[in-house]
Amino acid sequence: MLSSEEINNLISKSTSARENAFAPRSDHKIGACVLMSDGSYFEGCNIEGIISGLGVCAERAAIDHAVLHGKYEIKAICTVDAEHLFPCGVCLQYLFEFLQINNEEITVIASDVKGDYKMKPLMELLPNGYLTKNPHNLENFSRYKSK
Numbered sequence: 204m205l206s207s208e209e210i211n212n213l214i215s216k217s218t219s220a221r222e223n224a225f226a227p228r229s230d231h232k233i234g235a236c237v238l239m240s241d242g243s244y245f246e247g248c249n250i251e252g253i254i255s256g257l258g259v260c261a262e263r264a265a266i267d268h269a270v271l272h273g274k275y276e277i278k279a280i281c282t283v284d285a286e287h288l289f290p291c292g293v294c295l296q297y298l299f300e301f302l303q304i305n306n307e308e309i310t311v312i313a314s315d316v317k318g319d320y321k322m323k324p325l326m327e328l329l330p331n332g333y334l335t336k337n338p339h340n341l342e343n344f345s346r347y348k349s350k
């Protein structure tokens with residue numbers, strides 16, 4: 204369960220990150236932010252590339268930003284766009300990788316630029332995402348739990 208302060212922080216940090224989006228082709232700027240289980244926040248923005256598949260979504264940029272800082276347990280993710288926009292399928296599956304660390308639900312928030320938002324659990328947005336069943340891999344995921 205997210206507090207109203209956490210929701211407000213996620214939306215304001217995503218909105219700031221959106222300003223730095225690199226979108227010379229589409230001019231479609233998106234900002235994102237993840238809230239980790241320890242209360243830290245990491246922002247991301249979309250980055251476009253000329254080669255198909257080269258660019259990255261704001262959501263994955265935010266997750267990568269958290270990983271860079273040694274944070275893996277995601278409590279919530281927020282995206283800010285002109286209209287409410289939930290993460291794409293690729294980003295939802297990417298979130299599933301991190302869900303397997305502690306198997307706690309990840310809340311997904313889609314906010315517009317005015318701060319009006321919609322909120323859904325990851326499992327509702329991608330009910331049949333790929334999860335590993337390999338016991339060795341499952342053991343490996345536990346290494347990324349915060350100490």
Ligand SMILES: [Zn+2]
Pocket residue numbers: 260261262263290291292293294295
């Ligand atoms: Zn995406």
